[in-house]
Amino acid sequence: MRPCRVALIGATGVVGGEILQLMEEREFPVQTLTVFSSAHSEGQRLSFHNRSVSARTLTKDELQNIDIAIFAAGSEASQDFAQHAVDAGAVVIDCSRAFRLDPQVPLCVPEINAQVIAQHDGMIAVPHSLTTQVALALAPLHAAVPLKRVAVAAYQSVSGMGHAAMRAFDQQLRDMLNFRQPELDVFPHQLAFNCIPQCGDFLDNGYTSEEMAIIDETRKLLALTELPITATAVWVPLMHSHAAAVTLETEQPLSPALARDLLDEAPGVVVEDDVSRLFYPSPVRTNGRDEAYVGRIRSDLSVPHGLHLWVVADNLRRGVALNVVQIAEALAAA
Ligand SMILES: NC(=O)C1=CN([C@@H]2O[C@H](COP(=O)(O)OP(=O)(O)OC[C@H]3O[C@@H](n4cnc5c(N)ncnc54)[C@H](OP(=O)(O)O)[C@@H]3O)[C@@H](O)[C@H]2O)C=CC1
Ligand SMILES: N[C@@H](CC(=O)OP(=O)(O)O)C(=O)O
Secondary structure: OOOEEEEEEOOOOHHHHHHHHHHHHOOOOEEEEEEEEOHHHOOOEEEEOOEEEEOEEOOHHHHOOOOEEEEOOOHHHHHHHHHHHHHOOOEEEEOOOOOOOOOOOOEOOHHHHHHHHHHOOOEEEOOOHHHHHHHHHHHHHHHHOOEEEEEEEEEEOHHHHOHHHHHHHHHHHHHHHOOOOOOOOOOOOOOOOOOEOOOOOEOOOOOEHHHHHHHHHHHHHOOOOOOOEEEEEEEOOOOOOEEEEEEEEEOOOOOHHHHHHHHHHOOOEEEOOEHHHOEOOOHHHHOOOOOEEEEEEEEOOOOOOEEEEEEEEOOOHHHHHHHHHHHHHHHHHO
């Protein structure tokens, strides 16, 4: 891999922090590293390979002489600045929803469709983290037996909403444990000791924006534009790791045993499925892990060719940062 001049936009956020940590762990060859935040965190010092780097406010002029510009700062910042980075010669890897469904922008989870990296025209997007983990489990099954329909029930942790939500959730827990009424500034309702069936904003069709992200991005990632797929997404009172109950139908029979074998062989997936030992994935055990964990693999008794899966993954690390760093590695190796 050739050393790269890297810009990380949103470095003081939870995804940005995870990307920095993974680049360090995987010894990504960084020639220069420039980190950006909003004006609010300007000057905040971050550590990379025991060196201290200071967060700067992003301006268009700052995006010169960069090989890889990683945007982890929300869709507004991506819309305002990503094209400038491309015009100045960088390849943008974008974590936001801004360009995920743009037909000109490849949407990539390297274990599923690494080939699209070479097709970029300056920009590559990574999916919503729940999309990543569900698609990692669906892809190897579909390759063996075509999918007919998918239904996803998503149990999303608070870190999926970023650092402000994590602080607000922490405060809600403290308030509740001290018999105080929690404040509702970030969340529409109490989330501590509760669930909120609203991830993102409501759309005219009754779904939320994150439910539609799971639907549309899964279709694009698996190159199955017509796949019948539906989703319900719920915030649950956990700090880290998303879980999903996935119900799928296939065109021909797919036994739980074959599904287990296919998933066992699949890159980025670990099968934990032995109910005789009460062995199945759970969020606390997937934190900090690089794979999507799959268990509770069983037939759906209500249809002829149906399966249930329970898929759990660290949303920050497996869901987004690992995708970003693997794409950067592929670019650096090209
Ligand atoms: N959290 C998750 O699980 C996932 C998140 N994503 C996407 O990743 C992106 C980051 O999310 P997340 O880390 O959770 O969010 P956070 O709120 O934790 O972090 C946002 C980061 O962006 C910075 N920022 C905001 N506006 C600007 C701007 N105009 N210019 C430069 N920096 C800016 C913030 O700086 P400051 O510190 O000053 O506020 C902060 O560093 C989002 O687009 C999100 O959709 C994608 C998949 C999963
Ligand atoms: N909540 C999403 C991150 C996000 O903010 O997605 P979007 O950019 O689609 O709103 C996740 O956990 O992955």
